[in-house]
Amino acid sequence: MLVLAAAAALPACSTTRASDASDLVDAGAAVPGLRLDMRYAGSDNFVGMPVRGYEAPRCLLLRPAxxxxxxxxxxLQSDGYALQVFDCYRPQRAVGHFVEWARGPDDPTSKQRPYPDVDKSALLGDYIAETSGHSRGLTLDLTLARCEAGACAPIDMGTPFDFFDERAHTDSPRITAQQRANRERLRDAMVRHGFRNYPLEWWxxxxxxxxPQPPLLDVPVR
Structure with missing residues (x-):
């Protein structure tokens, strides 16, 4: 976890290998109380290994995001909540890694956690696309954490992150009233500041x- 006070001027990202990435900034150093749980920089994700292009567990975004x-x-801080991010800017090479994985053979053992009720071949399209808005630096995956007495813990959203199933749809009827209220708290806070939700993924x-949309980027996260 990286917690720094929000600064008026956001720090420029040090991953600038090309001029088109110069506007990426380190959100971990700019967003108050932001908790980093960057899944694709490690092995706790649906492909089971570090994903291409993630060389450091950092949350990079375009400055407006x-x-x-x-x-x-x-x-959210005034209500005792913090944001916890799973993914932010995503290099295009990482998107390619996801597509390769989705086109590969199924593993009945590894499917139980991320897609227990969906055929792997069905993941391409709605869940895994050949291009991703993440690569434009304006998209992120996140949840809420409840903070009490200096300790924060993620709240129950009904499914884990990257759970490919109808239950992960933001307005799924297959979750409890409390889980729905938790999703709505996150959505209300994000929409208030210009973000829109992808209805198939609550996060x-x-x-x-x-x-116009910013260009797709393929600069590694370092």
């Missing part, structure tokens, strides 16, 4: 800036 996320975090939000 980082600033909007900081506003969300400040709103997935994109800053809505309209057109």
């Amino acid at each position: 980082a600033e909007a996320l900081a506003a969300v975090a400040r709103d 997935h939000y994109t800053l809505d800036r309209g057109e």
Whole structure:
């Protein structure tokens, strides 16, 4: 976990290998109380290994997304909540890694956690696409953590992150009233500051800036 006070000026990202990545900033150093749980930099994810392009567990975003996320975090702090991110900017090479995995052979043992009721071949499309808004630096995956007496813990959203199933749909009828209220708390806070939710994934939000869209990037996360 990396917790720093929100700064008026966001720090530039040090991963600039090309000029088109110069606007990426380190949200972990700009969003108050942000908790980092960057799944693709390690093995706790649906492919079971570090994903190509993730060389450090950092949350990088375009500056407008980082600033909007900081506003969300400040709103939630007064109610005793913090944001916990699973993924932010995603290099295009990582998207390619996901597609390769989805096209590979199924493993009945490894499917139980991320997609127990879905055929692996059905993941391409709605869940795993050949291009991703994450690669534009305006999309992130996150949840809420409840903070009491200096300790924070993720709240119950009804499914884990990256659970490919109808129960992960934001408005799924197959979750409890409390789980639905938790999802709505996150959604209300994000929408208030310009983010929109992807309805098939309760954790997935994109800053809505309209057109034109920023370019897809393939700079490693370092």
